[in-house]
Amino acid sequence: MARDILLAGVILAGFLGLEFTGLGSSGLLDFAIRFAIFGLLAMSLNLLIGTTGLVSFGHAAYFGMGAYSFGLLMQSGGWSIPAAIAVAILATALLALVVGALCVRLSEIYFAFLTLAFQMLLHSLILSWIGLTGGDQGLMGGIPKPAFWGIELAKPAHLAGFGMFCLLLSVVLLRQIIRSPFGAALRMLRDNPDRAGFLGLSVYRYRLAAFVIAGAFAGLSGVLMSLYVSGAFPTFAFWTTSGEAIFMIMLGGIQVFLGPLVGTAIFLLLNDWITALTEHHGLFMGTILLIITLGLRKGLLDFVMEWRAARRRAAP
Amino acid sequence: MSGGLLELRQLRKNFGGVVATNDVSLRFEPGTLSAIIGPNGAGKTTLFHLITGKLPVSGGEVLLDGSAITGLDRTEIVRRGIGRAFQVANLFPSFVVRDALAAALMAHAGRTASLARSFPPRDVAERADEVMELCGLAHLAGTESRHLSHGDQKLLDIALALALDPKVLLLDEPTAGMGPDERWRMIERVHGLWLARGLTLVFIEHDMDIVFKISQSVRVLRYGAVLAEGTPDEIRRNPAVIEAYLGEEHAL
Numbered sequence: 022m023a024r025d026i027l028l029a030g031v032i033l034a035g036f037l038g039l040e041f042t043g044l045g046s047s048g049l050l051d052f053a054i055r056f057a058i059f060g061l062l063a064m065s066l067n068l069l070i071g072t073t074g075l076v077s078f079g080h081a082a083y084f085g086m087g088a089y090s091f092g093l094l095m096q097s098g099g100w101s102i103p104a105a106i107a108v109a110i111l112a113t114a115l116l117a118l119v120v121g122a123l124c125v126r127l128s129e130i131y132f133a134f135l136t137l138a139f140q141m142l143l144h145s146l147i148l149s150w151i152g153l154t155g156g157d158q159g160l161m162g163g164i165p166k167p168a169f170w171g172i173e174l175a176k177p178a179h180l181a182g183f184g185m186f187c188l189l190l191s192v193v194l195l196r197q198i199i200r201s202p203f204g205a206a207l208r209m210l211r212d213n214p215d216r217a218g219f220l221g222l223s224v225y226r227y228r229l230a231a232f233v234i235a236g237a238f239a240g241l242s243g244v245l246m247s248l249y250v251s252g253a254f255p256t257f258a259f260w261t262t263s264g265e266a267i268f269m270i271m272l273g274g275i276q277v278f279l280g281p282l283v284g285t286a287i288f289l290l291l292n293d294w295i296t297a298l299t300e301h302h303g304l305f306m307g308t309i310l311l312i313i314t315l316g317l318r319k320g321l322l323d324f325v326m327e328w329r330a331a332r333r334r335a336a337p
Numbered sequence: 338m339s340g341g342l343l344e345l346r347q348l349r350k351n352f353g354g355v356v357a358t359n360d361v362s363l364r365f366e367p368g369t370l371s372a373i374i375g376p377n378g379a380g381k382t383t384l385f386h387l388i389t390g391k392l393p394v395s396g397g398e399v400l401l402d403g404s405a406i407t408g409l410d411r412t413e414i415v416r417r418g419i420g421r422a423f424q425v426a427n428l429f430p431s432f433v434v435r436d437a438l439a440a441a442l443m444a445h446a447g448r449t450a451s452l453a454r455s456f457p458p459r460d461v462a463e464r465a466d467e468v469m470e471l472c473g474l475a476h477l478a479g480t481e482s483r484h485l486s487h488g489d490q491k492l493l494d495i496a497l498a499l500a501l502d503p504k505v506l507l508l509d510e511p512t513a514g515m516g517p518d519e520r521w522r523m524i525e526r527v528h529g530l531w532l533a534r535g536l537t538l539v540f541i542e543h544d545m546d547i548v549f550k551i552s553q554s555v556r557v558l559r560y561g562a563v564l565a566e567g568t569p570d571e572i573r574r575n576p577a578v579i580e581a582y583l584g585e586e587h588a589l
């Protein structure tokens with residue numbers, strides 16, 4: 022495990038290095054905050070997909086929920102940033118609890134599509150409740166960022182540092198969750214829900230708990246996003262955002278803990294390069310993603326780890 | 338834990354028009370080693386499904402140590418002390434052997450809600466080690482279940498059931514798909530487990546040499562009903578069994 026992390030770190034550092042050798046079009050701070058946002062989103066989604074075996078197509082709902090509830094709280098005035106973050110995460114967890122309670126009983130494909138349906142519902146709610154959300158204009162007028170504990174999130178450097186801190190804290194928490202007895206139960210459900218049920222696990226309760234936890238972390242990532250753009254927009258809760266998170270996971274690998282972070286780095290860098298080079302952005306991005314996924318048939322880190330494991334087995 | 342008394346009374350199961358279990362009444366005394374034999378489709382696996390609550394019964398009763406367990410949730414039936422291994426090994430493919438056993442132990446004990454501890458806790462890992470030792474899986478502790486050989490997968494399946502300290506252990510064709518040598522090794526293990534734990538063991542088996550060698554009593558099923566029961570010698574002399582199932586090869 023220590024070596025996995027080292028490996029992921031090296032790859033990550035490599036990509037970060039590339040970004041600053043002149044190939045990148047955006048600066049270090051900007052990249053860091055986007056990496057923190059989407060890395061956290063991808064890591065949270067992978068708790069569902071990689072650890073629990075639940076493929077959600079609607080994860081962006083919780084990203085959007087975090088962003089909007091945080092933005093609205095801050096605009097209402099009188100809230101400190103830490104308090105608003107806590108409430109936004111709670112609100113997102115609550116939404117995940119309600120949606121999860123209805124979805125996690127269903128098997129694979131139905132689960133995937135029902136989560137997507139709830140996300141589209143939230144998306145249209147955001148669009149139509151113009152009085153509250155600003156409709157398709159998004160939350161306008163900026164989000165106030167009063168300083169707290171000496172941190173001024175209005176400064177890009179502070180925001181990037183804060184984002185990285187949130188990412189790191191979440192990664193440590195997620196790792197503990199996955200390594201705990203609870204995490205073992207989630208992995209049992211992924212591997213063989215039938216036998217796990219036989220052994221006395223409540224498939225429903227554990228799946229629901231995973232869904233809520235993943236939603237809460239996605240909520241935090243949405244909070245960071247609304248701080249980054251100083252607003253909130255309906256696309257946060259659109260299916261394309263869920264799709265991007267799934268792509269990041271697929272690129273990096275779902276079986277290695279830090280795979281989604283590697284995937285996030287690849288995705289963001291590809292995105293930046295391609296945007297700088299061509300206006301047929303979607304076409305190139307799609308083709309490259311297709312080549313990587315079809316070529317390796319798994320995420321990059323999964324591929325590397327399995328290749329190493331196979332070699333180790335062949336050795337003695 | 339020592340053996341439990343398993344009784345089936347007038348057990349029935351219909352699948353639409355098919356009667357897979359037809360008024361089966363059987364009694365498995367505590368601590369005994371019994372075999373269930375019968376042609377393909379005789380209803381042997383279905384019988385295990387009914388006992389373990391995997392399928393609801395259409396009629397009749399299952400009793401463990403005198404109290405009815407019919408209709409209970411399958412998890413509750415496991416808690417009452419009925420363990421089961423499957424005809425096709427039913428594992429957690431990505432778990433290494435030790436973790437699979439530890440996870441089974443924790444799930445069974447209701448200890449998987451903890452987020453703060455790390456998995457597996459030491460006491461559980463130690464119990465997992467004991468089970469591995471008993472089943473001869475100790476040298477594979479760190480191997481992922483999906484990379485085990487076919488025989489070792491079947492063995493791990495049994496170990497998963499055994500980890501929960503059952504009073505009654507049901508094994509559905511423990512030697513299915515094995516070569517002759519591997520078969521005997523497997524059955525010696527099973528026999529050893531039975532001796533060590535003193536549990537009530539019931540196994541389904543197609544290999545008559547194995548059945549007649551190790552079992553204390555044999556039940557023969559055909560078309561879902563009990564065709565005969567008795568000691569191996571009695572079964573081998575029973576004309577109905579010889580005609581319906583054994584043929585002359587195994588008859589005494």
Ligand SMILES: Nc1ncnc2c1ncn2[C@@H]1O[C@H](COP(=O)(O)OP(=O)(O)OP(=O)(O)O)[C@@H](O)[C@H]1O
Binds near residue numbers: 352355381384
């Ligand atoms: N879920 C089901 N739905 C309908 N029919 C079923 C079902 N399960 C089993 N059956 C039928 O019940 C009968 C008994 O099946 P069962 O699997 O218990 O046989 P078995 O004795 O275990 O056979 P084998 O030796 O091949 O494992 C068969 O005729 C089978 O087709």
Ligand SMILES: [Mg+2]
Binds near residue numbers: 381382383424
């Ligand atoms: Mg069968």
